[in-house]
Amino acid sequence: xxxxxxxxxxxxxxxxxxxxxxxxxxxxxxxxxxxxxxxxxxxxxxxxxxxxxxxxxxxxxxxxxxxxxxxxxxxxxxxxxxxxxxxxxxxxxxxxxxxxxxxxxxxxxxxxxxxxxxxxxxxxxxxxxxxxxxxxxxxxxxxxxxxxxxxxxxxxxxxxxxxxxxxxxxxxxxxxxxxxxxxxxxxxxxxxxxxxxxxxxxxxxxxxxxxxxxxxxxxxxxxxxxxxxxxxxxxxxxxxxxxxxxxxxxxxxxxxxxxxxxxxxxxxxxxxxxxxxxxxxxxxxxxxxxxxxxxxxxxxxxxxxxxxxxxxxxxxxxxxxxxxxxxxxxxxxxxxxxxxxxxxxxxxxxxxxxxxxxxxxxxxxxxxxxxxxxxxxxxxxx
Amino acid sequence: xxxxxxxxxxxxxxxxxxxxxxxxxxxxxxxxxxxxxxxxxxxxxxxxxxxxxxxxxxxxxxxxxxxxxxxxxxxxxxxxxxxxxxxxxxxxxxxxxxxxxxxxxxxxxxxxxxxxxxxxxxxxxxxxxxxxxxxxxxxxxxxxxxxxxxxxxxxxxxxxxxxxxxxxxxxxxxxxxxxxxxxxxxxxxxxxxxxxxxxxxxxxxxxxxxxxxxxxxxxxxxxxxxxxxxxxxxxxxxxxxxxxxxxxxxxxxxxxxxxxxxxxxxxxxxxxxxxxxxxxxxxxxxxxxxxxxxxxxxxxxxxxxxxxxxxxxxxxxxxxxxxxxxxxxxxxxxxxxxxxxxxxxxxxxxxxxxxxxxxxxxxxxxxxxxxxxxxxxxxxxxxxxxxxxxxxxxxxxxxxxxxxxxxxxxxxxxxxxxxxxxxxxxxxxxxxxxxxxxxxxxxxxxxxxxxxxxxxxxxxxxxxxxxxxxxxxxxxxxxxxxxxxxxxxxxxxxxxxxxxxxxxxxxxxxxxxxxxxxxxxxxxxxxxxxxxxxxxxxxxxxxxxxxxxxxxx
Numbered sequence: 001x002x003x004x005x006x007x008x009x010x011x012x013x014x015x016x017x018x019x020x021x022x023x024x025x026x027x028x029x030x031x032x033x034x035x036x037x038x039x040x041x042x043x044x045x046x047x048x049x050x051x052x053x054x055x056x057x058x059x060x061x062x063x064x065x066x067x068x069x070x071x072x073x074x075x076x077x078x079x080x081x082x083x084x085x086x087x088x089x090x091x092x093x094x095x096x097x098x099x100x101x102x103x104x105x106x107x108x109x110x111x112x113x114x115x116x117x118x119x120x121x122x123x124x125x126x127x128x129x130x131x132x133x134x135x136x137x138x139x140x141x142x143x144x145x146x147x148x149x150x151x152x153x154x155x156x157x158x159x160x161x162x163x164x165x166x167x168x169x170x171x172x173x174x175x176x177x178x179x180x181x182x183x184x185x186x187x188x189x190x191x192x193x194x195x196x197x198x199x200x201x202x203x204x205x206x207x208x209x210x211x212x213x214x215x216x217x218x219x220x221x222x223x224x225x226x227x228x229x230x231x232x233x234x235x236x237x238x239x240x241x242x243x244x245x246x247x248x249x250x251x252x253x254x255x256x257x258x259x260x261x262x263x264x265x266x267x268x269x270x271x272x273x274x275x276x277x278x279x280x281x282x283x284x285x286x287x288x289x290x291x292x293x294x295x296x297x298x299x300x301x302x303x304x305x306x307x308x309x310x311x312x313x314x315x316x317x318x319x320x321x322x323x324x325x326x327x328x329x330x331x332x333x334x335x336x337x338x339x340x341x342x343x344x345x346x347x348x349x350x351x352x353x354x355x356x357x358x359x360x361x362x363x364x365x366x367x368x369x370x371x372x373x374x375x376x377x378x379x380x381x382x
Numbered sequence: 383x384x385x386x387x388x389x390x391x392x393x394x395x396x397x398x399x400x401x402x403x404x405x406x407x408x409x410x411x412x413x414x415x416x417x418x419x420x421x422x423x424x425x426x427x428x429x430x431x432x433x434x435x436x437x438x439x440x441x442x443x444x445x446x447x448x449x450x451x452x453x454x455x456x457x458x459x460x461x462x463x464x465x466x467x468x469x470x471x472x473x474x475x476x477x478x479x480x481x482x483x484x485x486x487x488x489x490x491x492x493x494x495x496x497x498x499x500x501x502x503x504x505x506x507x508x509x510x511x512x513x514x515x516x517x518x519x520x521x522x523x524x525x526x527x528x529x530x531x532x533x534x535x536x537x538x539x540x541x542x543x544x545x546x547x548x549x550x551x552x553x554x555x556x557x558x559x560x561x562x563x564x565x566x567x568x569x570x571x572x573x574x575x576x577x578x579x580x581x582x583x584x585x586x587x588x589x590x591x592x593x594x595x596x597x598x599x600x601x602x603x604x605x606x607x608x609x610x611x612x613x614x615x616x617x618x619x620x621x622x623x624x625x626x627x628x629x630x631x632x633x634x635x636x637x638x639x640x641x642x643x644x645x646x647x648x649x650x651x652x653x654x655x656x657x658x659x660x661x662x663x664x665x666x667x668x669x670x671x672x673x674x675x676x677x678x679x680x681x682x683x684x685x686x687x688x689x690x691x692x693x694x695x696x697x698x699x700x701x702x703x704x705x706x707x708x709x710x711x712x713x714x715x716x717x718x719x720x721x722x723x724x725x726x727x728x729x730x731x732x733x734x735x736x737x738x739x740x741x742x743x744x745x746x747x748x749x750x751x752x753x754x755x756x757x758x759x760x761x762x763x764x765x766x767x768x769x770x771x772x773x774x775x776x777x778x779x780x781x782x783x784x785x786x787x788x789x790x791x792x793x794x795x796x797x798x799x800x801x802x803x804x805x806x807x808x809x810x811x812x813x814x815x816x817x818x819x820x821x822x823x824x825x826x827x828x829x830x831x832x833x834x835x836x837x838x839x840x841x842x843x844x845x846x847x848x849x850x851x852x853x854x855x856x857x858x859x860x861x862x863x864x865x866x867x868x869x870x871x872x873x874x875x876x877x878x879x880x881x882x883x884x885x886x887x888x889x890x891x892x893x894x895x896x897x898x899x900x901x902x903x904x905x906x907x908x909x910x911x912x913x914x915x916x917x918x919x920x921x922x923x924x925x926x927x928x929x930x931x932x933x934x935x
Contacts, residue, residue, distance in 0.1 A: 061866075069710070070864075071710045071865070071907060072864045072865050072866060072907070073865075073866050074865055074866055074867055074905040074906070074907065075866075077904070077905050085903075085904055085905070085912075086904055086905060088710070088905075088907070091710040092710075092712075093712075106904075110900075110901050110904055110905055113897050113898070113900070113901045114866055114867060114901055114905070117866065117867070117870040117871065117874065117898065117901070118866060118870065120870070120874070121870055151894065152870075152874050152894055152898065153884075153885065154873065154874050154877040154884075155873065155877065157870075157873075177866075178863060178866075178869060187428075187431075193428030193429075193430055193431055194430055195430055196428075196430040196431050196433065196434030196435075196705075197434050197705065197863065198433065198434045198437040198438075199437050199438070199863070200438055200688070200690075200859075200860070200861065200862050200863045201858055201859065201860070201861035201862065201863045201869055201872065201873070202858060202861070202863070202869055202870065202872070202873040203863070204863035204869070207430070207433070207434065208430055209418075209429040209430040209433045210415055210418075210433060217430065218428070218429075218430065
């Protein structure tokens with residue numbers, strides 16, 4: 001929104017609509033009119049970005065703000081004065097003085113028809129939210145536009161690849177709408193180029209090289225394709241294991257415990273079980289990206305092998321379960337012995353990247369003050 | 383050539399992917415997985431991306447018998463004239479169908495390796511040169527076809543016997559701006575169908591920042607029922623080369639590509655010979671005609687069977703070795719074209735018109751049209767007509783004059799029921815709308831357009847719903863799959879035109895077809911999706927009773 005005080009000559013007593021053309025070019029502030037509202041424009045912005053400043057909620061399916069605008073779903077079309085056909089707002093740059101209409105009857109009807117066409121090629125619109133971060137996008141839009149799902153019947157597109165034997169990514173292309181967000185995120189964000197678009201037209205299909213399983217491709221299982229998929233065609237196999245649990249999904253904001261990057265995550269839980277991880281699109285370090293560990297390696301939380309109590313190694317090599325008091329005494333004993341026999345430079349500390357910040361701090365304090373050396377490091381550096 | 387030699391030959395060339403793929407395809411008759419891996423490593427393209435890009439092109443085989451297996455045209459004209467039967471006949475040789483291969487004046491074309499055979503059954507299949515335009519039956523003056531029927535015209539001698547390269551010699555005596563002004567004044571406009579003023583395009587490229595600049599000739603004549611560019615290139619290749627070189631001179635471009643469709647293998651050889659001759663005679667290459675700094679490197683790039691590559695954004699992506707989806711516009715190729723640099727993309731006919739215009743002047747060219755219309759247009763006429771072929775008509779000529787007086791009307795005992803416009807993209811004209819004149823304003827007033835100038839004729843024995851179905855089958859086969867309205871819409875329209883029961887009553891059939899059509903016309907990302915509904919619109923306009931029968935069957 002443009003503060004109206006910048007344009008005193010436009011302040012009128014009536015609530016009449018104002019057009020960007022009423023603002024003289026000498027004002028040197030680039031503006032466009034969005035549905036009659038004057039909106040400030042930063043140079044180089046697309047129409048879609050500008051409409052976001054004023055919360056127009058223009059619908060999209062192929063759009064992911066992290067990716068280069070693609071312009072394939074055509075849901076974001078808007079009317080621009082002086083241009084005959086509606087333009088895709090995601091790929092069209094806004095220019096000073098543009099007069100934009102985002103929700104005329106005609107435009108809304110196109111969107112509804114497009115959604116009904118998309119629904120007609122899709123087999124399943126009821127997607128479990130555990131499937132992925134963006135998995136509800138299509139369903140939500142169909143609801144918002146009250147689009148019917150029984151029109152334009154005909155051949156379904158896509159071919160499921162559910163027997164891809166990887167443990168992480170479910171590839172059910174029966175639900176694919178060919179927005180290619182997965183292909184683009186893999187190329188543009190991850191740089192893996194593991195998947196691409198084969199064939200053309202209604203026969204297009206997402207495929208790895210030679211149609212191999214993901215394990216035999218360049219895929220690193222970062223899961224970004226899953227999280228950007230707007231239909232659940234790609235879904236999180238591990239999270240879906242918890243599909244039948246009755247509890248609501250709860251999201252808890254946290255930081256990935258693995259390496260030093262500090263990716264922001266939303267931990268999904270049902271009751272007291274961690275069931276999945278979503279990357280945080282607003283995470284300052286990762287902007288929605290995660291790696292295979294941050295995305296999928298959370299099983300340790302509820303794993304039966306997970307240590308619940310300290311173990312002390314016995315002389316014969318076996319372990320004895322103990323209480324913390326006893327274990328800490330044993331550890332202190334050991335450190336003292338090493339220090340006496342081999343000197344202070346014989347101890348080197350490597351803190352676990354999985355340890356929280358406070359523990360990492362305590363660890364370096366422990367090495368520096370007890371042994372008087374800087375022999376301290378963290379596993380995420382190695 | 384070995385893998386290594388092929389890669390080494392092309393690796394440092396501009397636009398190397400298509401020639402490398404063709405080299406492997408020509409050598410092995412198919413592109414194997416190992417070849418894809420080799421090319422991927424050699425040209426530094428990710429394997430999955432390369433695999434996907436290859437799958438986009440209809441004519442690249444990924445298994446044997448591959449390239450040597452016959453590809454039989456079952457396009458919109460040929461399927462009504464024995465194409466389907468011929469395909470069945472050749473099935474034992476591994477024959478596969480292909481969309482319109484641009485030989486509608488002499489059916490049925492079959493591509494086998496690098497040969498085009500024509501004939502209506504397997505015994506009559508023969509390899510022969512493509513037909514020349516029929517001697518001008520009207521009394522109108524021609525621009526492009528003026529000398530095309532002269533002997534030896536495709537060779538440099540023959541070309542020079544009738545003013546060949548005179549326009550270029552004239553051009554270098556003049557300033558580039560002056561040339562552009564002449565072209566602008568002549569009102570020459572894009573003959574590929576879009577009709578953008580050529581002079582303005584050249585001016586935009588000349589004035590755009592960034593070098594090197596590029597001239598691209600769009601010779602991907604993929605529109606069904608269009609075969610005019612083939613005639614020019616086969617019989618008058620130097621006129622295209624001269625036109626391109628003049629374009630290069632007047633825009634300051636020093637590299638050029640002819641993007642030639644796969645279906646014209648002989649044309650590639652003819653063009654290559656002509657280019658070689660021109661280079662030997664200092665008409666191409668460095669310091670052309672002794673003018674220092676006037677360099678123009680012209681190369682041919684062969685497509686591989688994708689109609690959409692005639693769309694300039696797709697064409698540019700294809701040349702650059704990318705997935706051939708159309709590009710988002712703006713920016714336009716004049717500023718952000720080949721390799722994101724200023725680029726002229728002109729059709730063959732447009733470029734071939736340039737030399738005569740320069741020689742005889744813009745007023746002469748304008749005067750060729752009838753009334754207020756400037757210039758001429760080549761019409762490729764095919765289907766149920768006595769004399770199919772290419773005709774250079776003055777803009778403004780009544781359609782009926784062309785159909786009846788020039789081309790002899792419908793075959794004996796039949797009547798013309800409908801014609802297509804712009805190949806298939808303009809949909810049909812029929813009934814009283816056959817009274818149009820051949821110029822955009824007249825045809826556009828009927829909801830169609832002249833476009834690239836392909837006109838397919840259907841007589842009263844044809845089932846127009848079937849014809850429309852075959853048209854929509856083409857569009858859905860060629861839809862690139864990028865934008866939703868076209869990808870889904872062409873498929874759904876095809877299904878509604880097919881003989882299979884759509885389960886819809888007449889009311890809902892019309893409602894759905896029109897709603898899909900509306901959304902395609904308004905929101906498709908390129909011309910394919912915008913134009914395809916012209917077929918269903920015009921079918922409803924002229925043949926509502928046929929639709930009724932179709933739905934109630």
